[in-house]
Amino acid sequence: MxxxxxxxxxxxxxxxxxxxxxxxxxxxxxxxxxxxxxxxxxxxxxxxxxxxxxxxxxxxxxxxxxxxxxxxxxxxxxxxxxxxxxxxxxxxxxxxxxxxxxxxxxxxxxxxxxxxxxxxxxxxxxxxxxxxxxxxxxxxxxxxxxxxxxxxxxxxxxxxxxxxxxxxxxxxxxxxxxxxxxxxxxxxxxxxxxxxxxxxxxxxxxxxxxxxxxxxxxxxxxxxxxxxxxxxxxxxxxxxxxLPAIGHDSVAGDIDRLPILDPPGEGDSVDGFRLDHLLSDGRYTRLFRATDTANGQVVAIKFPKPALLSETGARLAFTREILVGSRVSSPFVGDVIAVAQDRQTRLYGVQPFYEGQTLEARLASPMNLAEGLDIAIRLTRAVAALHKLDIIHRDIKPENVMLTHDGGLKLIDLGVARLPRVDEFGASEIPGTPSYLAPEMFAGNLGDEATDLYALGVTLWRLFTGHYPYGEIEAFSRPRFRKLEAPSSLRPELPAWLDAALMRAVSVDPEERFGDAIGLLRALEGGAAVERVDLRAVPLIERHPVRFWQGVSLILLVALIAALIH
Structure with missing residues (x-):
């Protein structure tokens, strides 16, 4: 913090x-x-x-x-x-x-x-x-x-x-x-x-x-x-x-004075920011890589889409991102860049531009267990940093995780986060990808630590298996949370402790999930420490008892056949 x-x-x-x-x-x-x-x-x-x-x-x-x-x-x-x-x-x-x-x-x-x-x-x-x-x-x-x-x-x-x-x-x-x-x-x-x-x-x-x-x-x-x-x-x-911490009232007051205009296009210039490249054109916002011509800094700028997001919803989203960026101090959570009040003439948000790729893009290529564990631990630390301040992300998924070229990780897109004592969105404006929504959210839960842990669990499930635990859920469809198969059924080399951690993280019953992000973090870090042990120093019977006894049985069978022949 x-x-x-x-x-x-x-x-x-x-x-x-x-x-x-x-x-x-x-x-x-x-x-x-x-x-x-x-x-x-x-x-x-x-x-x-x-x-x-x-x-x-x-x-x-x-x-x-x-x-x-x-x-x-x-x-x-x-x-x-x-x-x-x-x-x-x-x-x-x-x-x-x-x-x-x-x-x-x-x-x-x-x-x-x-x-x-x-x-x-x-x-x-x-x-x-x-x-x-x-x-x-x-x-x-x-x-x-x-x-x-x-x-x-x-x-x-x-x-x-x-x-x-x-x-x-x-x-x-x-x-x-x-x-x-x-x-x-x-x-x-x-x-x-x-x-x-x-x-x-x-x-x-x-x-x-x-x-x-x-x-x-x-x-x-x-x-x-x-x-x-x-x-x-x-x-x-x-x-x-x-300076004192940024307060909700002061941020909301600054944002209320800014008009919400139609989003600009690639090549436009807004308040001295040159919009160089369109990064994404989402349902509610448009994101650009831009250059601040005042100092040459490369930044990311997000503009609301007023045709699809209500004025109240847009202002709430941008207020949340500024508040979270000002309150959370974590190397794994995205930051914000303040724009001088006398410079900004319309509603938008400015963030550092993180050179790299999203976790979603990284999942297109094979990933070994060690790399996967490293990403999982850092992402869980990001969620723990938010929850420590009673901030609920509500949209954890691979698309909102940046893997930077310098080896860093940033959890981004905090515009729908739930913050203490901050007004709530209208129910229809709380974005979320159905495949990452906890079962209780389909019954009206607006998001808490348990639902964040579920979304994190689905993200980690995809990280290690490439699949969704309950299958991909289409928008407006009625999800079915069938009985889980262990992740190792999809990827046999996953250790038993990771099987258990992932299955617990995506339990249908929130009471059966980890009590908090720290609990999941301990499970991941403890298991990772085991994985780093030099297994060549451990006897085969301890490393793979089934293979050991299969080998012994094969040797005995060969010996028996040889004895019968002679």
């Missing part, structure tokens, strides 16, 4: 006066208590004060900047957590904006105002709140993305003139932008004394150094001053160390 995790962020900041007489920038980071982080998140903010004439020394700008940052930090946690980050921040900052606007009309703080750019990190999301020309940035996989837009005049000679900031207008206007977070992300806040002197590429390189947040914030400010900055220079760097 992947660790549940919590929001953990390492922050660092630097602020230098530079060539100016005083520093009107102000930066603040508040990591918050664990309870505060859960309810409201943690805060980082940069403000760059302008104007203000206390005694003619223009300290009003600095006061405006500092109070703006402190107002958010001190006020946000008093707001109800049910109204959301943007609304909570507006409740705090709007009164401050009105106060500062009024003070700007006095002699003591004439024209005082401040830019304001804040990050509120809550759960697995980052919320950017912004007014003015300070900036927020997002750094991931070596690429830096600007998250804000400067509120300055567009004319080249007037780009230093703000048309929006705190204290300029009676009514507060804060831009809000939301970004999905991932572990190892870096977030950057800068005043214009930094990004006014350093190019996008230079900032990208400095963040790519991956020193501590404090060290890299200092390096960015030093680089800005070294490049000739004529303003105060301030930077905050936040490193995302860990």
């Amino acid at each position: 992947k660790p549940e995790g919590r929001l953990l962020v390492a922050g660092g900041h630097a602020s230098e006066t530079g060539v100016r007489a005083d520093n009107q920038d102000f930066a603040g980071i508040y990591t918050a208590t664990e309870l505060e982080r859960m309810r409201h998140g943690m805060i980082a903010a940069v403000a760059d004060g302008v104007g203000g004439g206390i005694g003619g020394d223009h300290r009003g700008g600095r006061i405006a900047a500092e109070l703006a940052v402190r107002a958010l930090i001190e006020g946000l946690y008093d707001q109800p957590d049910t109204i959301g980050v943007p609304a909570a921040a507006h409740r705090v900052m709007a009164p401050y904006n009105r106060w500062l606007t009024a003070m700007g009309r006095t002699d003591s703080m004439a024209h005082a105002a401040t830019t304001f750019t804040a990050l509120v990190l809550k759960g697995r999301r980052g919320h950017v709140l912004h007014a003015g020309d300070s900036r927020a940035w997002h750094f991931r996989d070596g690429r830096l993305t600007l998250l804000t837009q400067d509120h300055t005049r567009s004319h080249p000679d007037q780009r230093h003139i703000l048309y929006r900031a705190i204290g300029i207008e009676d009514r507060l206007r804060l831009d809000h932008h939301e970004v999905a977070l991932a572990e190892h992300d870096r977030l950057l806040l800068t005043s214009d004394g930094v990004h006014g002197s350093l190019s996008h590429r230079r900032l990208e390189k400095l963040l790519g150094a991956r020193n501590s947040a404090d060290a890299d914030a200092g390096a960015i400010v030093a680089a800005a001053l070294g490049a000739g900055s004529q303003d105060n220079a301030t930077a905050i760097v936040l490193d995302v160390v860990s």
Whole structure:
């Protein structure tokens, strides 16, 4: 199981006066208590004060900047957590904006105002709140993305003139932008004394150094001053160390906003993914091998078919795959790849592309006992990893098992998995191949550990014999679960212990099956250990007693005939 995790962020900041007489920038980071982080998140903010004439020394700008940052930090946690980050921040900052606007009309703080750019990190999301020309940035996989837009005049000679900031207008206007977070992300806040002197590429390189947040914030400010900055220079760097586990509500919320469109075709491009090759065109979904043109990664992308799968069913299926991929940590279970919320424009799922073949394709060629046992053990470990988290696969079969070219195994296609506290499909939309459905599922059972073990047993039966235990069952036909013949009747070299394990796994009565996947795993691993013993060191009478006594009888018969002849 992947660790549940919590929001953990390492922050660092630097602020230098530079060539100016005083520093009107102000930066603040508040990591918050664990309870505060859960309810409201943690805060980082940069403000760059302008104007203000206390005694003619223009300290009003600095006061405006500092109070703006402190107002958010001190006020946000008093707001109800049910109204959301943007609304909570507006409740705090709007009164401050009105106060500062009024003070700007006095002699003591004439024209005082401040830019304001804040990050509120809550759960697995980052919320950017912004007014003015300070900036927020997002750094991931070596690429830096600007998250804000400067509120300055567009004319080249007037780009230093703000048309929006705190204290300029009676009514507060804060831009809000939301970004999905991932572990190892870096977030950057800068005043214009930094990004006014350093190019996008230079900032990208400095963040790519991956020193501590404090060290890299200092390096960015030093680089800005070294490049000739004529303003105060301030930077905050936040490193995302860990995040809370993905929850059903957050995933479902993200998926609900995505339209369900007709599936694309081979050669099309969707959100920067080039669809290179159609891998399968199933009843409910279409699967492509694709290339992410942003980084060159080869992936697999699955699209729903809205004509055959209801909108609710499609959203449930994709929600399940994301949840399982985020919760299960096993080398034998397929993973998922998160797509940035601002990139994905329609419903689809992205997974790593596993180079290899399905177990179904592998069954077309003969397989020795040792290879079969190795596959069986790894597949059973995959099922055990799911069941440990109360996840029921419900569609275990050779087509959903990938054997990779590097010798690995991945159990895939988790879109119909049954998860705790997650809504169920309509009965007609629970896919499943009839030959792998346990008898009780034909009577209305929606899937549990016992039915998964049955499907696994049928898969292993095919793995070792090439046949179905009760024969192949056609869709819409009434299955008949006749008396079982031992698998060794189809493949005589199968050992007795494997006969027993396979027959128990596909028992018609669920009470007679293994109690859990671990029980089956122990049987397979114990038997495999026996098979690895060097049988040449064991006497023939112990290895094959029947053959031994047949040989003895033959020798005695020859001896008797010879005696009678003489």
